[in-house]
Amino acid sequence: MRAFRVAYDGRPFHGFQRQPDVPTVESALFDALRKLDVLDHEADKPAGYAAAGRTDAGVSAVAQTVAFDCPGWLSPRAFSSQLPADVRVWASADVPCQFHATYDCESRAYEYHLYAPGADLERARAAIAALQGTHDFANLTAASFDDTVRTLETANVEQDDAFLVFSLRANGFLWELVRRIGSLVRAVATGAAPPEKVSRVLEPEPLPGHEGVPPAPPEGLVLVDAAYPGVEFVPDERAVETVREVFGEKETTATTAARAARSVGERVR
Structure with missing residues (x-):
């Protein structure tokens, strides 16, 4: 079993937990696993799957944690390759088969x-x-x-x-x-x-x-941390760089939009 650290911008999503007919972070994760043939198209979720917790619509994360049974080749970089830019997997850890991402979170x-x-x-x-x-x-x-x-x-x-x-x-x-x-x-x-x-x-x-x-x-x-004593997450350096690139661009876009909004507000008399 492997645990993954997931970072995401929560604004485009209706929360973390999967819901029918609306985009959620969990749905994006499962869609990526299907594209990678890690999750069978008929399966509801990966074997042994659990997450550290739920976040509401609009809430972001640095260290949301999901864990499930998966092939050895599934690295954070491979996982992220099929995810939307708003969701990035950046670190992983091999964990015991009985590990539960919700209940084992201290x-x-x-x-x-x-x-x-x-x-x-x-x-x-x-x-x-x-x-x-x-x-x-x-x-x-x-x-x-x-x-x-x-x-x-x-x-x-x-x-x-x-x-x-x-x-x-x-x-x-x-x-x-x-x-x-x-x-x-x-x-x-x-x-x-x-x-x-x-x-x-x-x-x-x-x-x-x-x-x-x-x-x-x-x-x-x-959500900046989910603590699991004894579990050592290893960052994927290229995946970390991608997180910085993606969220750096988001910061630039948001800053530009804020300046434009301020300009409109100041010029209307």
Whole structure:
């Protein structure tokens, strides 16, 4: 069995998990494997297949991880040869036959870039420090879970111009948890909510609708790590170069589009 690290731009996709009639990252992976004759055209998915986790529509990844039974020649470069440019496989590791990419993942880490002009960094740091550790995060997810207690092993925030940049690692994440944490911390950091809002959110009583914390936009969220103790991923150097080339071009295109949008906004009187 082999595990692969997958990087992707989540914006063109309706999330990671395969869905009928809409493009997803997982569908792109399976289509590539069929083109390579690794996956039989009649098969639902590769033998032993599992992924580190799901990402929502618009969410990107550096180290999404998938693992399955495959021939020895399937390298990251070969895998990427049949993938759209938005999805790149860049590293791999041979793993035991009982390896499960979901259940064997010890922790996951996300980075979130959130536009927050006027945010006070010290207020943001105090808010996120209060969220670190083990808490019941029921008020920071829209999904229904039997157990909403999670442990944020690390929770940091830095400022980069008009953006707050969050780094979060946990033993598991609830749906929209990172995006709602970002929204909560931004509200406190900009003065839209008092610092006491953080402790109120962590209380077991549900927040009334008007006090709820909405999720911030998905486009700034990136899955940056899925940790597997004892598994050593070997980068494919050419595949890594391709990732840098593809995403460098994407950055240039996005920067150019942003400048054009600013020009339009400034010139309309």
